[in-house]
Structures are given as C-alpha cells and as structure tokens.
Amino acid sequence: MPTLNNLNMGDQATISHIEGTDAIAMRLMEMGLFEGESIRFVGKAPMGDPLEFEVCGCKISLRSSETERVHITSETKL
Amino acid sequence: MPNSTSDAATPEESDDRSSSPASKLTFALIGNPNTGKSTLFNALAGMKARVGNYPGVTVEKKIGSFQYQNCEIELIDLPGTYSLSPRTADEMVSVRVLLGLQEQAEAPNAVVCIVDATHLQRHLYLFSQLLDLGIPAILVLNMWDEVQKQKIEIDVKKFEQRLGVPVVAACARSGLGIDELKEKMLALFEKHDSENRPDSKPAHLELFPENFQQARSEISQVIQSRADQQIPEYLAERLLLDINGETEREILNGDESIAETLRSKREELKQNGCPIPAIEPRVRYGWAREMLEGIIQQPELPAEHRGNSLDRWLTHRFWGPAFFAVVMLLMFQAIYTWAGPLMGGIEFAQDKLSGLIIGAMAPGAFRSLLTDGIVGGVGSVVVFLPQILILFLFIAVLEDCGYMSRAAFLMDRIMTKVGLSGKAFVPMISSFACAVPGIMAARTIEDRKERFVTILVAPLMSCSARLPVYLLMINAFIPKESIFWGLVSLQAFVLFSFYLLGVLVAIPVAWILKKTWFKGEVAPFVMELPNFKWPSLRVVFYRVWDRGRSFLKQAGTLIFLTTIIVWAAGYFPGDRSELNQVMTLLESESLSEDEIAREIFEQRSRELSSQLLNSSFLGTAGHFIEPAVEPLGWDWRIGMGAIASFPAREVIIGTLGTIYSLGGDVDEEDAGLMEKMHSARKADGTPVYNIPVALSVMVFFALCAQCGATLMVMRQETNSWKWPLFSFVYMTTLAYLGALATYQIGIALLPVV
Structure with missing residues (x-):
C-alpha cells in the first residue's frame, strides 16, 4: 500500500490508516492525520527532510521516518 | 456573517448575578499549542500571575486571578497540548490538575478550553477528552477575526445547544468576547456554590462502544481489588488506551498481573472490532464531525493564505537558509551590541551605588558586604536581564509571526545528526551570547529528553563571558603572526578555534547523553507550521515580561546568594x-x-x-589544589583564579588583577596585567606562563561550568538540583582533562619560551 513517501510535491491523497500503536502514531492522529482526511504534499526542507504537508487546512511538518507510516489510498494530481 | 457577541448572555440576566452565592471559583485553562491560550490568559487575568513549578516535574505552574462581579476567579494555566493522553510525567500534570488530584493545586471547578475556530474539527479532539473527565467546560472559539476573514460561517448558538456546554466566539488578541466569556464562566455557577458542581454540565458523553465501556469498568474493578486503589473513570480509560503511557507507569507501578489483564483486555477488544489505540481517534473525530455537521460552512476553496507563497520563499532551498542566517546574525548581533550599553548602564549604576555607600561608611566588613556582596550580588543578577529580554524579544516576535517553526523545519536535518531536533537550534545559537537565556529558550522544545539534552550541552557554547579570558590570553601570549599564506592572523585563528571547540565537544556529549540517560523512542517531530501573521505587540510584550520576571524570581535569588557566599570566601578570614x-x-x-x-x-x-x-578561604583553596593543577601547567595563583571564577568566569580578570597587586578593576586589555603575567616566575625562576599554559587556561575556561547563573537557571528549568550538579561535574571534569591534555601535548610539541 502506498504511503506519503510515494507522493510527489503538489500531490493530494486520502489517508487510509496510520501504522503503529506508539506515541508517534498517536501524535499523528491527534494532529489530524486520520483515516479519510485528505492530505497534500506542499514542500520540502532544503536538505530534503522534513517534509511539509497540508491536512485539515493546517500546515504540518513531518520527518520522512514519520511519513512512511502514513498509508494512503488514492493519489490525485492537482 | 456569523453571529458572535450577540449570543452573549443578555444584560438583564447579569443583573441578578451580583447575588451569586459563589464568591471564589477556580478555572483551568487548556488548549492546543498556537491557539492564543497565553493571550487569553493575559486578557482574563492580566499580568499578575503567580509562577512556580509542580513538584518533581518541569511543568510551569502559572496561576492568575481576577475579580468579576464580586466573584474572585482563579485561573490555572495548563501547558498547551494536543491531547490529554499523558505519555510523560509532565503531561500527566494537566490530567491530575483537572481531576483534582495534583499536589499543590486546587481542584478546578470548571475548565475553559480554547480552540482555533479555523481548525475546529481537529481541536475538538482535546475538547472531547475534557468532556470525558466529567468536569464542567466552556468552549472558546478563538481567532474569530480569522474566521470572518476566511468567510467561514459557524452557527455558535446552534453549536452551543448541540454540545450542551457554553460556547463563546472570541478574539483574545483584540479582546473580543472576553466579557462574554467571563459572564458565562460565572453563569455556570449561578445557582451553585463552589462546593457543588452545576447540574448544567453536559450529560456524560459516551463515545466509546459498549465492549470498551465494559472493559473500562472491569479494569477499574481489577485495580480496586488488587491494588486497593479507587481510580477515576478517565484514568481507567487512559490505562486501556495508552499503551506504555504514563498512566500505566503510575498506576500499575510494575504490577505484572494487572499489566497482563490489561494486555488481554486490549487483545480481546481488538478481536471485537475495537482496536487499541486507533479506536480513540476514530470515535473522537467521528463525534467532532457529527457535532460540526450543519454548524460550520467553509468556503469551497480555503481562502488564500498570504503565507503560502511567503512560505515557499522562506523554506526555499537557497533563500530559506539565507534568510534564516540573516535573522540569526541580527539576533546575535542584537544580544551582543544592544545588550552591551544596557549592561554597561547596570554596571555604572552599581558603581555609583557602591560609591555612595563608600562615601557614607567607614571601611569594614559590613561595608564590604554591602558593596561587594549585596550591590555586587544584585548587579550579577540584573546584568543578565538585557540579554534575556533582547533574546526573548526576538523569539517572541519570531514565534508570534509563525517563523520560529519554519526555522526548526529548516534546521531539523542538521540537528538530527547530533540527536537533537530543529527546535534546539535557536537555544543553542543563543547560548553563544549567553547560556542563561539560551537555556530558558529551550522551553520551546516539547520533548523532555531532547529539552534536557539541549539544556545540558548549551553551556558548552562559548558565551560572551569567555571572550575576555580568551582575549587576555591571546593578546598576552599568542604571537601576532599570520598563517595560511598571510591571509589569517594567528590570534584570530586561535580565537575562532576556541569558539569551535565548544561545538565540537558538544556533539559527542549530546550523543552520549542521548544514548544513556535520555535514551528511548525518538520524539515525534510532527510540528504545526502556523500561518504567518503580524506579531501582536501585546503578545510579544507579555512574553518578554514573563521571561524576565520568571528569571528574576526563580534564578535571581539563587544567583544573588552565590555571589554573597563567594564574597565571604574571598573576604574571610584575615x-x-x-x-x-x-x-x-x-x-x-x-x-x-x-x-x-x-x-x-x-x-x-x-x-x-x-x-x-x-590568606582567605579562597586563597587557601588555591594552595590546597596546587598539586592538582600543576599537571595543567598552572601555579596556585591561576588555580585560585579558576576557583574564584566558578560563580562567573569573567571574574578571573579581576582576581588576577588583585593577585598581582594591580587592584581588582583591571580589564582584559590592561597592559599592566599582561606585563605582570609575562614576568611572573615560579620558585625555580622559570616563567609561570607560556603558550601551552595560556592554551590550557583557555581550554579550561572554554569547557568548565564556571557560571553560577547558568547552573541556577538549569535548576529552574529542570526543577531539580540533579542536573545542574551533573553539568557542573561533567563540565569541570572535561575542562580539567582538556586542559591537562592541552598542556601536556603543548609542552611536548612547542619549544618552551
């Protein structure tokens, strides 16, 4: 199943689930990364990590170690 | 246009409120980070908050109070959080306060939850947890100005009815809705005294499926029977939901049999379509969506945030770091140069005051206590204020306009290389000016482990107080030559190397700390990048004021006492x-x-x-440690100077001045002092100082924890004596070993002049 790591900059997708039951998984969910929400990849830090996403109208920054745990269903090019 | 303020309790209602039986009420204030919670706190309670720490944790205890219609209202500010799912002892404090279980805190009568109205759905997550606590709540929809700007429509009245709790639309920055909020806070208790909670609280909301509720009460019973402990329902809920959470640690307390029951309950729930912990966001977001259905109308496309294109520039591959470098340089320059005259002014006032005392009294122990002990002690505290205030002015502006999180975003990759995160960058760079505000700036790092590591290595950065020592030694002993084909002066190169030394030592120290005391799972770096906005003068002012006051109150007294003790050690006996x-x-x-x-x-x-x-205690100590400092190439005078400099490293210059009978008010450019140092001889007639000795002194000063203020601020920020003590020991050891290696290698390589 594709994860956020498979997105290209500008892509939008729908979150299907978050992997894991630890603090990171919970924090991701508490911050609005939750099944059914749509998420858009908006930018990268100069050294390629972390990455910037827009979810629930909010911009958040995620490290690539975190993005690989966010599974997505559909990719929709904007 | 959404209707906000007119939803307020009508004036007629407020008329009979003066006879309200409740005369003192306590409210807790909670909300996600970046919701304007501190602004709301200040808008309600003004600036007269009492600050302190809860015992055993690093959570700041902040309580404000205000009078409203003959009712004294206390407001407990809880730290900004995304949820009430405690994963650390620090996060547990909020839950305990709300449940009325926290030591040294009054059980609140009700809670005010502030949310960002432009991100309602997400922020209702925390609010739904609050409702599970069974404490009366008020919901404040903050950032109402943004709601209007983005043309979002929220039917506040209908929302209030559906939720069953009072809802207030507000803009804490402009003061909109504050009176209405106060009104509704009081109205909650209109016909009740503070002993009885109002029956107007929402009917206990049950979001979780039946099998979960069943498991929850079973867990409560198990704890009751096996550990003889009555726990609130909310804690039973947390026990089930937070795998390896703080609730497990505190309540289970290593009881394997209860842990086993918990595991089997979770497994059972998972088999029956109730996966732990995913069930929680599922039910809470489900509830939030249901609550907002038909209440909120968001325009199809989100209104164009002016931040979007700005963001592309500020996080751009090239322009992002370039702009950041300019901001940091400006900040650094400001701490150095703007603080200079202010610190000079403080020293001037100190001299004037001492002069007045000297003029009015005959010489003696009491006069010396007044001038060198008390005036000097107050001065040694106040002298840090300019740097603290200027740094926090910068930080407050950068934070309030939303740039700070971009800076952390930019620097994260580099900082992860040393096991820290992007948020540690600003505290670290500030520490090059002064570790005191640098350590205070580490408060922005949420993760405790990372915050502690940052605090512990920050004093290794070469602060401005080391500069005089470097300059004295370099000017006196490093030849005025050029190196690298005449491009760089040797003196400048040595100075630069010493700045680099701190960084190079900090990297392995941080690495070791992360592998030992602060190991554990990597903290999530999920960080909100709030929209850009103009910083509010009020917010910035409050923040700077807050930091300055907390420094004076908490660390100030300890720094003052240290100065008195060292004064006495240098004065007596004799x-x-x-x-x-x-x-x-x-x-x-x-x-x-x-x-x-x-x-x-x-x-x-x-x-x-x-x-x-x-002959004083200090001098005796200098003689006493002479055998220990001899391998560093030092004589007892340097040893004593180093001891005298433990409260503040810049004292070494004045101490050397006194030792060499030049008087205590020499500075690092004093030709007389350099001359004396050059001509100082050991008993066998060889010079005391040579290049290896000078370098060894500099290495010692670069690495040693010679700053009482830093240690006291560390104690303030970690709420424990353990960490300042640890820092003191590890830095002093490092400094000693570093100086030893420098001298021994130095005399082996360099011909002794």
Missing part, C-alpha cells in the same frame, strides 16, 4: 585592620594634595588586598 586604616586614609581629604603619599598608600592597599586574598 586581619583587615591595616587595610581598613589605609583605605580610611585614602578616602579622607588629607591625602588629596599629596600625589606621592597617595601613590604609596594605594600601592600598600593593593599589596594588602593581595595578601588578604592569599
């Missing part, structure tokens, strides 16, 4: 009668004409001061 006589003579009018006599007496007073220092 027979000062001759010095006092000489000084009385010098201060009297009689000598003002006679230049030569004056010169003689001044010389005598300097000699006496030097002798007295030698």
